[in-house]
Amino acid sequence: MSYKDKKVIGIGIASELTGLSERKIRYYEERKLIFPERSKGGTRKYSFHDVERLVEIANKIEDGMQTFEIRREEMRKLKKTDIRDKMLRGQLNVAFKMRK
Amino acid sequence: MSYKDKKVIGIGIASELTGLSERKIRYYEERKLIFPERSKGGTRKYSFHDVERLVEIANKIEDGMQTFEIRREEMRKLKKTDIRDKMLRGQLNVAFKMRK
DNA sequence: CGTGTAAGGAATTCTGACACG
DNA sequence: CGTGTAAGGAATTCTGACACG
Numbered sequence: 001m002s003y004k005d006k007k008v009i010g011i012g013i014a015s016e017l018t019g020l021s022e023r024k025i026r027y028y029e030e031r032k033l034i035f036p037e038r039s040k041g042g043t044r045k046y047s048f049h050d051v052e053r054l055v056e057i058a059n060k061i062e063d064g065m066q067t068f069e070i071r072r073e074e075m076r077k078l079k080k081t082d083i084r085d086k087m088l089r090g091q092l093n094v095a096f097k098m099r100k
Numbered sequence: 101m102s103y104k105d106k107k108v109i110g111i112g113i114a115s116e117l118t119g120l121s122e123r124k125i126r127y128y129e130e131r132k133l134i135f136p137e138r139s140k141g142g143t144r145k146y147s148f149h150d151v152e153r154l155v156e157i158a159n160k161i162e163d164g165m166q167t168f169e170i171r172r173e174e175m176r177k178l179k180k181t182d183i184r185d186k187m188l189r190g191q192l193n194v195a196f197k198m199r200k
Numbered sequence: 201c202g203t204g205t206a207a208g209g210a211a212t213t214c215t216g217a218c219a220c221g
Numbered sequence: 222c223g224t225g226t227a228a229g230g231a232a233t234t235c236t237g238a239c240a241c242g
Contacts, residue, residue: 003103003148008113010233012139012212017108022213023224031223039112041232043213048103066222110212112233122234123203131202141211143234166201 007037007045014046018054025054031067033057033074107137107145114146118154125154131167133157133174 015022028034029044034053036044046054060070115122128134129144134153136144146154160170 006117006148008109008117010110010212011214013108013145021224023226026214027223039232041213042215043232045113048106061223110233111235121203123205126235127202139211141234142236143211161202 004048007047007050009046009048009051011036011044011046014044014051014054017051018058020054020058024058028054028057028067032071033067104148107147107150109146109148109151111136111144111146114144114151114154117151118158120154120158124158128154128157128167132171133167 009017011022011025014020014025018025025034026044029036034046034050034057036046036050038044057070061067109117111122111125114120114125118125125134126144129136134146134150134157136146136150138144157170161167
């Protein structure tokens with residue numbers, strides 16, 4: 001895993017990096033758009049990838065999109081990825097069967 | 101500047117990532133081996149590069165090297181870089197003069 | 201010299217709530 | 222719905238000092 005995906009950034013720094021208020025960042029988590037890790041004590045930890053995601057989310061909201069729409073959009077992307085995975089596996093199965 | 105050089109990691113996380121105690125990390129700063137940024141409030145912020153550097157430092161200490169030696173070693177590297185820079189500039193100057 | 205620890209204070213973050221619209 | 226804010230508490234970090242070796 002690269003630096004980009006290590007959850008090491010506190011909410012204060014995430015706020016500085018994105019220009020978003022901590023309130024907004026916490027709210028996007030409440031709406032299930034972002035998933036920081038937590039320290040033992042419960043403080044949030046974000047990755048650089050999360051930080052980029054936060055900016056994306058903020059942009060979409062600025063464009064009038066609602067949080068549930070953003071979440072739905074994300075779920076559809078994930079489904080497509082799942083489907084691609086399944087198709088790939090399907091192809092491999094076909095190839096595997098052909099070897100027999 | 102890449103993610104690797106952004107100073108976004110608190111000392112607690114730096115401690116987890118390196119396996120070093122916070123005490124050690126602060127001490128290496130006292131000995132001028134590492135240079136974190138500070139938040140407005142004064143809390144330390146490290147980059148991934150710093151984290152790697154911390155591990156290097158700890159390894160050298162484990163091998164019996166003293167902090168002043170590590171610092172001296174680092175200064176020599178920097179001097180060499182400076183010299184290389186100067187030589188490069190010198191070469192460019194020569195090339196420039198030859199054009200005249 | 202390098203590191204642990206207890207001490208007291210300051211900065212940071214957390215949650216749940218009220219407000220507005 | 223998305224966001225600001227004041228509130229009280231908890232987690233995190235800071236510095237300077239004492240300890241050991």
